[in-house]
Amino acid sequence: MMSYIKLFFINIFGYYELWMIWLSIFIIAAFIITIVLVLNRDEEYKKFNSVFLYNVIWKWKYKKNSIISLWCYCPECGSELMCDDEYCRSAIMLTNKTTFLICQKCGEIEKSRIVGGDRNYLLRMVRLEIQKRIRNGTYKDETKK
Ligand SMILES: [Zn+2]
Structure with missing residues (x-):
């Protein structure tokens, strides 16, 4: 050798x-x-996989570089929240479009109310917020908590 x-x-x-x-x-x-x-x-x-936004906890996974299985959870009991955006279909005014996040375990209590669009709108907003935090590095403060 x-x-x-x-x-x-x-x-x-x-x-x-x-x-x-x-x-x-x-x-x-x-x-x-x-x-x-x-x-x-x-x-x-990729250690950054949960965030507190709109008064609820959001969790997701990564597949390659994209965010998948993004959903919201109850800050009190941790269970998956129900999303009620039925109201959005009938509302014509954007300010009337409201999505409610409800926890069934806590007794059908409204955990959050997002004005401006339906569940797809909400998921898009959260996704953008996550991507922004990854880009500018503020996610690091989030993962330290
Ligand atoms: Zn709950």
């Missing part, structure tokens, strides 16, 4: 000295550490 390494250096530089091996090890190690750091930095935001 050692003689192959020596031959390798002699072939390239015409001579061999021990420091060449140490320098090579150093360069390779630095290269590997850099790659690991870059990969970890990309993955770091």
Whole structure:
């Protein structure tokens, strides 16, 4: 093994000295550490998977880089919330469009009320808010809590 390494250096530089091996090890190690750091930095935001918005808890998962299974949960008991946006279909005025988030476990109590659109509108808003926090790095304060 050692003689192959020596031959390798002699072939390239015409001579061999021990420091060449140490320098090579150093360069390779630095290269590997850099790659690991870059990969970890990309993955770091994936620890951010819940946030408190509109008075309820939102949880989601990541598939590659996109946010999936985004839904809201009760801040009191933690169970999945019901979403009532029936009212949006009949309302013509945007300010009349309201989505209610209801917890059945807490006794059909309204946990949140979002004015301006239906459940798709609400999910889009939350998704945008999550993406914004990932982009500007404020999600880090959220994951520390
Ligand atoms: Zn509840």
